[in-house]
Amino acid sequence: MTVAERQRVRPVSGREGWRAAALLALAAAVVILCLVSVATGTRSVGWVDIRAGIGGATETIGQAAVAARVPRTLLAALVGAALGLSGTILQGVTRNPLADPGILGINNGAGLAVVIGLAWFGMSADSSFVWVAILGAGMTAVFVYAIGSLGRGAATPLKLALAGAATAVAFSSLTMAVVLPRSDISGGALGWQIGGVGGATFERIELVLPFLLAGCVIGMLSARKLNMLALGDEVAAGLGERVALARGMAALGAVMLCGAATAACGPIAFVGLMVPHAGRLVFGVDHRWLLPCSALAGAALLIGADVIGRLVARPSELDVGIVTAFLGAPFFIWIVRRHRVREL
Template identity: 65%
Template structure:
């Protein structure tokens, strides 16, 4: 059965795009992403020539420039994976909650993962990458349930405004809890504070290999949930009337989003606003059909984090700004614009 998109609210245009336009935008996004990957490998504290870049991609490490490229390869791969995970997670969370402000950071999910990791390191001595990832995913899942329950209290249920406020309050509280857990531990305080900024510097293929299965499973679940999200966009009653198991569809999509957000936070720290900015921009390109929106959000999220990493290397040479700082500078004004434009309506 083919489902029609939800009816627009008064004064709100529903973006529809023919398939050929979507395919054209797909080619554009892939081309831009390829250019960003090349820039990520070539740009940094040391400029890399094209000859050294191609030689390093072939496995050569004969000089300093080629060795620099070899170190940037896992960093670039991690930026792509983390960006794709956060962009896809944000799109799914917005679809599940029908909340234009939904995002792993704004809803407190990434901060819940951060608190779980901080507690695990400080109190239980976890240091292995796999333990980090499992701890972060459990923390993200518990926080997501908590925020949704708090946002559902009172009349009207889980409205976008109540969810955003519950997420913001939870994030603020968890930041204080993290400080309370970490500050008495001088041996880990510096490393945890650095990780909390959010970045992909110092990435290695060992951490990528550890998190890749979790991100792959989360991505598969989210993409399989695309049709269910299209049904949820019609409203719970109409979706149920069309045969959709609303609770199952929402729980399945949420599971995928939590896996992606928790895994990305474990390896890169809490990077904010990627999951907010990317889905809104992708809706302008491909419309509201989640079968197109979700893959585009993954590609655009990968591009945003990779671009932010490149910008962070350039603006503070020879030092670097972490990705989390750049995305906050981009995302905070966008968040204000969304609030003013959407008036915190449901999607």
């Protein structure tokens, strides 16, 4: 290898090593936030209680409090990772910087499907909630893409964002129309619509974990395909990529992730919007790095939002969906102004 070739190779390997170090730092941040989460609440706990509570001990009030926070923290990490990952995938599939499971109405579609199952079909089995939520998310994704593809210019970023926003508002109104006349389910359903990780149990985690893992695997396997799609459909097809199959495979992973996350915690918005943009500032546009970064950053964001919700409203708490809305709304405005959204 010549000197010139070595000079071209070194910056690449150095950047790869820097990205790996950044991923490790992000993973360490998630672990630290998990410890902060199990130690934070209405009752202060010491390190002894934390160690015993993580191990499942409930002999003292402090240990019982920690033991109750462990599944809550784990669920926040899993759902945050799922939403961050699905947002990155959706932005890659649609090439839309505003794509997010909440903004595109996918979370609202999953929520509406669950509410209809509860109110009209007497759905009671916990496993049914996940399947129905994924079905609702998938049907909503297809519906929004179809609406956004109407007219000239196919599915442009602006048309998809408008179609998704209109669908989200419509489905949210339909959800209220279904729930309000039903006093037997209205209390729980309305609280679930806010989005939160309170009351998490290991049983709920075990129920959604297979779907989250399957969606994560499909999403990670789509990294190379998303890189190809970023070049444009014509270029990707010219390089031998089956564009429709690649887009469908990646979208399936995103739908499974946000459907299972919605079934577990209710609709939580803006995580899938904020995380990919922050990840690109650090890791660039290569989805082989961006996807694992989004999973870790999403977990960190949702755990942190849950901790903030417990701290700012002591002795009560704010649901994590409210905190992410406060954080995400100004971020959304910044993204719109930065990209000067228009017909593309």
